[in-house]
Amino acid sequence: MEEKGGPHTASTLEDTPETIVSTCSINNCGGRCVIRAHVKDGTVVRLSTDESVEPPLTPQMRACIRGRGYRKMLYHPDRLKYPMKRVGKRGEGKFERISWEEAIETIASQMKRIGETYGPASRYVNYASGQSWGLFSGRNMARKLLAMTGGYLNYRNDYSSGAANIATPYTYGTNNSGSSFDSLLHTRYMILWGQNPAEMINSTPYMHFLREAKKRGAKIIVIDPRYTDTSVGFADEWIPILPTTDNAMMDAMAYVIVTENLYDKKFVDRHCLGFDSGQMPEGVPGKESLKSYLLGEKDGVAKTPEWAEKICGVPAAKIKEVARDYATAKPAALMQGWGPQRHAYGEQVIRGGAQLASLTGNVGKLGGWAAGTGYWSRSGVVYPITFENPVKASIPCFLWTQAVERGTELTPEDGLEGVDKLDSNIKMIFNIAGNMLVNQHSDINKTTKMLEDENKVEFIVVSDIFMTPSAKFADILLPGTTFFERWDIGVPWCYGDYVVFGGKAIEPLYECRNEYDVFADIAAHFGLKEEFTGGKTMLDWVKVSIDRTREEMDPDFPSFEEFSQKGIYQFSFEEPLVGFKDQVEGKIPFETPSGKIELFSKALWDMNKHDEIPALGKYVPAWEGPEDPLKEKYPLQLISWHYKRRCHSTHDNNPWLEEAAKQEMWLNPEDAKARGIKDGDRAKVFNDRGEIYIDVKVTAKIMPGVAGIPQGAWFTPDQTGIDQRGSVNVLTAQRPTSLAKANPQLTNLVDVKKA
Template sequence: MSKISKDLLLRDISRRQFLGTTTKTMAAIGIANSLSLPFSAFASSPAGAGGAAEMVKHSACLVNCGSRCPLKVIVKDDTIIRIEAEDCVNDSIFGQHRISPCLRGRSSRWRVYSPDRIKYPMKRIGKRGEGKFERITWEEATSTIAKEMTRIKEKYGNEAFYYNYQSGAYYHTQGTTVWQRLLNLNGGYLRYYNTYSTAQISVATPFSHGGYFASHFDQVKNSDLVVFFGMNLSETRMSGGGQVEEMRRALEQSRAKVVIIDPRYTDSVITGNAEWMPIRPTTDAALVAGMVHTLIVENLLNEEQINQYCIGFDSTTLPETAPKNAGYKDYILGNGDDKTVKTPEWAADVTGIPAGRIRQLAREIANAKACYIAQGWGPQRHANGEQSVRAIQMLPALTGHFGLPGTNTGNWPYAKSYGVPKIPAGDNPIKTAIPCYLWTDAIATPEMFTPTTWGLKEAEKLKTGIKFVLNQAGNTLLNQHGNINRTKKILADDTQCEMIVVIDNHMTSSAKFADILLPETSYLEAEDLVDNSYASGSNNFMISIQPTVKPMWEVRSTYDICADIAGHLGMREKFTTGLTQPQWVEKHYAEIKAKRPHLPEWSVAKHMGVIDQEIATDEESVAFSDFRRSPQDNPLKTPSGKIEIYSARLADIAAKWVLQADEKITPIPEFCPSWESHLDTVMKEKYPLQMIGFHTKGRTHSTYHPIPQLREAVPDEIWINPMDAQARGLQAGDVVRVYNDRGIIEIKTKLTHRIAPGVVGVPQGAWEQVNAEGVDIGGCINTLTHHRPSPLAKGNPQHTNLVEIRKA
């Protein structure tokens, strides 16, 4: 690695360009040691001495925040000096605006120079999980992986291979699709479906809408009321490449009233000048039911219009297979099986929101000219998340706020993609798929998987358990998975899963469980051509990223790593088709330029950073506009062609699937009390506080965790209401132990009225760190979370937990 000036480091520490706090532990000699550099490498040049001038290079932040931001990287002497926002055409015009990175993206150079960087290929020498490794050559690493792939294929078959769900790096010519290409050329691998973020909403929504549809946030410019369930754009999509910029500009035009329903008073409530309605976790479907009761009894619904676009609201549109009084209206009015009228008072007891405010919000939605209703992904990441999803989707369907300017479907909108190609992964001959959240079960108890128990697809049973795991750019192998202590036990047994290969930038909690550990280039050392990510909204663009500094130590692109493994397997030519990674990038650009002749030549474009930027049209941005105009000519892809409030398919699943006594799948979006909620009277006696997780400005999931500047700017603290703290004798800043039957974490307290009483919030993504007592002093929320999946999607329920707190 080239010289890093001590003066530059100390100057940057003192400036703290994105902080206003004191950095505690960045002594130059410490950095020198951690980077395996001599202290002389930090010596400053004499004043006036010659040297290379500062250069501008271009990269991008490729983490999973849903945004995508270009990075203007200032480099001197092959050393990253600072990161700035790229230039723009006209910041006053959306689509020509500056795509400014947030403090996370601007701190990317500290990721590059982090002491936690994995520098060399290594192999495990201790027990799996101890984190003991020895350095090996790339030849030994790639040949060992190839030999193990051959052995496991011959012994168990290709269903024994698994590419683990991950979201740490969204490349196009390295990373996920490259590994999948290698595995497919080797005969395939066990598939997964769903994601950790969106399992419940992605599975439940097609039963309502026939697919996933939502209007871009740009449509808020035409709204007079915005109602969000758990939407926190100001922290999760907070950059210029994210949806917060689109929302901010739309609200500037419409001045719409904003209501945010969330257990926490989030930064989005503040920045959106919104009203906060604090709700108890898991109860969104009950809130909707209470509002619909008001809409019915006060004659605020156009039932003729509802029946034109929906089925299952009342008995006149129920499928023939439905029993009597099975519609949503009968459920609300207490004519269904539970004989309970869903009044606002009933909803208030469940949700904690006053009945009067529930009535008033229902009236506001009914009387709005254009109400934009959306849900974030927090409300669905619960044990009864599918019910919440479909209930929220009913509000726009029943009130007519869909298919028109300024309205939405109840979902969180994705983005219009610019359309940059990826390296083709090829065809996977293995069609069998498991829910991604249950991969540990596919190691430990593969015999449990059937279509009606654990959601197995395209097979009646698994042929074998998972024996070989590839984990690239992801911390879900341990840190981001539910019930860490359970996961550790499964992974530590190398007689079950026989080979784990981890590829990453840093020594994460997951990396310690590798058998072979490989160092990958960071974003700022990589070359690629990428487009906007899944949550950049109506703004879509293309970015060329070039290595801003030479790759350090022995880190390599995963494309080159896979090419070497393919060579050991005798299929290098099939894998590369004779192309290097830069040649794949140039090939993809040529394909794009053929469709957009206005683009510059690649020799120019590759050095531009942001090459092109486009904006979705209003027609592309309004979901269900054709369906609203003519449901007969433009039916949805549901069996009825309409919005299905009652789903006969869900009724059939409920009758056939094997469910536990406290699980429920219903054809209408009923409120179903969740295990480990405030309504779980047995568990609540022992653990009286509901614990949820939340995203912060200081991390994207677990990425950026080891950067001390971000840890100071955004400290990890458990949010607790002062009433709950007083009952436990806690003061602000106390170190507390948060615990349940699954584990114990230590973390400092943040006493705040910005969280509902009876609820505590733990920032997610902190790296697990266990002390000699077995206490996680790293404060990782997943030491405490459930692994039990939700009933329908078999998805991640990691916001559904009960805990207790005491002073450490």
């Protein structure tokens, strides 16, 4: 017999009329595509996507293979169906069914007990995104209620662009260093440095504009250790580079541009600080300038292409060619992906890219690009659900495991902000719609051992739609909803002139509930339900957001009825957005202390950690990089990437997407031959942190000396605790980046043996 709320059989739907509901995935994907759910008698029977006409500046918002596979997620037999409590050891995955009343009562009482015993900063909502990247982010529902009941320990920054978010403002004063995608229609030369939009979908319309730019004559270069789908589909040339060494190539390019007098002297003189000895901040020696560094005036090492070739593996002649082309093609766009900054000194990659854009005068120019983090925004919707946390203490999100182990020992030197000292370690964790608790955080073996100790974190609440590796560590496990089962509005990551309507297609299956309603019921135990909800449902809040957006941001924004029918609204503008255009035209200063582009940062200089946190963006050899002595023991550099069949770890259990792209490690033929490994063989990948087993794809699409494993595979240990799925974070380190205290997960040395 079919469970209550489950999908109907095909025979019961044959003559049932069909309705089409326009909705939108709110997974943590940069794309926000239009998904149309075809519903018969309360069942989603098929999906379609955007079929609108495609004018040049308003491209279709069509779903990729992930979007096409959402029915398999919605009706997967392994959906969590009812609340449960742990009955075995934590992490063992043994649970028993309980009522919603018991689940809510237990959570409320533990919130109260832990807050009163250890203080509000002992309560923490883990960084996560999963199924909740919209108005009703589950983590924000948890944080709002915690804020109303005394507060919680804040986190800041993110895993995706953590080093970039801190580094870019030291050059430009802001992370909004990007331009709108239509500006690329005016570029002549484009470098996609570690950027792979064809797989990770930075923003749904981005690839449309790449195609249009290419049609209009732009030359596209991809610099990446892998021959990616972006390389296949867009690149005129792929330049492989060793992971963690990007700044060596950047330094050498800058050397060529400066010594061959290809730099934009007028731009540098007017807008930059720190280029040469005459541009240095007061009290800083002239030999600390960018030009002096490139020429080797202080350390005796000129940063020539020949110097860089020995480090990064890119031939000196190719470095010279790219440098000259980038400097002389006007305008040119250097666009940085976030993969290269997820390494030990990832801040340097971001500042190095911004230096090249500045030297060539491509900042603030139509068809240029300022590099750096690359955010841009000129549109969006009003987020009406707000709250303020009375606890001011915050940690970098990547350091949450340290806050569990030694929270009271953390200092501002470790990244603690808002207070000088915490009163307690983290004792309670809400992990809402995310797999960061275990699967997506570094060093899974170390993390799981910590979480198994109930004297450390005393209570863990997880809400999700599947029994993920993180969900197995819950004390109370709640069945959440998919985007088909609730109202919402989808907004792209950090760039995109559009928003997508999130229509509710069906009622929640089984006993599943969205976190907004769950935390409203928990609030009732504190006498705060009315204050928590404002007397509004999720649908009410969507309508409030639409009305306020019309009133406060865009009078042309559609009404609820219009928005729900069309499914998408694309904002229109008379001209492209060009990052820093007003600054370069002299209308306003840059938001840096000097008001200029700070190639040299006095703020970084004053930290007096010049070896690890230099004032210039420059090459710093990474731990577990190609110059680390550990390479003798573990000779391969291991990277990971956002796979086209997953959104982080979402969809790893989707059988259709497993057919589209299986979980396998890429290994160059040279490295495979040296280990007696053939295509399709199973291999053990290992370092001092652990070992995993995975099938091997032997391919020349990855450079020698590098192994690549798609990130996001669910940690699947056997009886001995060894992963059999290829979950890359068994092998990654918890040591953060130097400045941002951010995610270093692409800095790893490993070895591989045939299984």
